[in-house]
Amino acid sequence: xxxxxxxxxxxxxxxxxxxxxxxxxxxxxxxxxxxxxxxxxxxxxxxxxxxxxxxxxxxxxxxxxxxxxxxxxxxxxxxxxxxxxxxxxxxxxxxxxxxxxxxxxxxxxxxxxxxxxxxxxxxxxxxxxxxxxxxxxxxxxxxxxxxxxxxxxxxxxxxxxxxxxxxxxxxxxxxxxxxxxxxxxxx
Numbered sequence: 001x002x003x004x005x006x007x008x009x010x011x012x013x014x015x016x017x018x019x020x021x022x023x024x025x026x027x028x029x030x031x032x033x034x035x036x037x038x039x040x041x042x043x044x045x046x047x048x049x050x051x052x053x054x055x056x057x058x059x060x061x062x063x064x065x066x067x068x069x070x071x072x073x074x075x076x077x078x079x080x081x082x083x084x085x086x087x088x089x090x091x092x093x094x095x096x097x098x099x100x101x102x103x104x105x106x107x108x109x110x111x112x113x114x115x116x117x118x119x120x121x122x123x124x125x126x127x128x129x130x131x132x133x134x135x136x137x138x139x140x141x142x143x144x145x146x147x148x149x150x151x152x153x154x155x156x157x158x159x160x161x162x163x164x165x166x167x168x169x170x171x172x173x174x175x176x177x178x179x180x181x182x183x184x185x186x187x
Contacts, residue, residue, distance in 0.1 A: 001032055001063075002150065003055065003099030004048025004071035004078035012177040015050055017099050018058070019180050027174050029058060030102035035132075036062050038109030040095060044085055046078040047071075074148035083140050096150065097132040103170025103184060104132060115165045122155060123167040129155070130171035 003017055010016035017028035025033070028045075035043045043063040047055045048071025055065045066085050070077040079096065086094045095113045097104055108123050112132045115121035119136035122129050133151060135143070139161060142154055155162055172185050 001035055001043060001045045001097050001099050002075060002078045002082065003028055003050065004046050004068045004081075005075065006049040006072075007100070007175075009175045010177060010180075012180060016174050016180070017050060019174065021102060021180075021183055026058065027102050027180075028055075028099045031097065031099050031104065032059055032063055034102070034104050034106050035095075035097055035109055038106040038113070040109055040113040041091075042089075044082055045099070046082050048078060073146055075150045076144040076147045079143060079150040080145055083135070083143065087137070087140065091137070093134055093136045095132045095134045098173060100173040100175065101131055101171065102174070103172060105167065105169030108132060108165075108167035108169045111165050111167055115163050118161050118163040120151070120155065120158075120162045121165050122162055123169075123171070124164045125167060125169065125171045128171070129164065130167075 007016035012019055018026050045063050045065045046068050047065050048068045052065045052067045068078045068081040109132055112121045112123050112134045119139045121134040123132055170184050174180050
């Protein structure tokens, strides 16, 4: 779970990932809870603007929080931190989600994790691509090492590596204070 960014488009009080949703839980706690509920493997949260200690206090011991000291350089560095953790742990794939997407259904996580046939599987919602995205170890060295895009460029340049998986859930993210007030979005 990538949670390293500063959330600069959010004009509400505090960081967007710590903003409460209608049920009182934070954006990040709900997003992480969906991934944990999917039960597809260990959940790793990459920290950055919000420090590791703050995220551990929020999320408890159900996840592993890994710091990204280079978080200001963009999303690619957070993805790299997560992939490096997975590689060191002997994982053969990662399933990546974003901390500001609390509507990703646990079934979406499971469906993407289980998809086979190509080294990348990407969730789609009504035909539109989204998260989560499964990245097999075979393509980790093809991922960017800098910039503010994770695997997006690789997915665009190499569609032959990608299986699209129709998923349930609400793929929208919380970027602005308005997004928060209109959550959950209506279909």
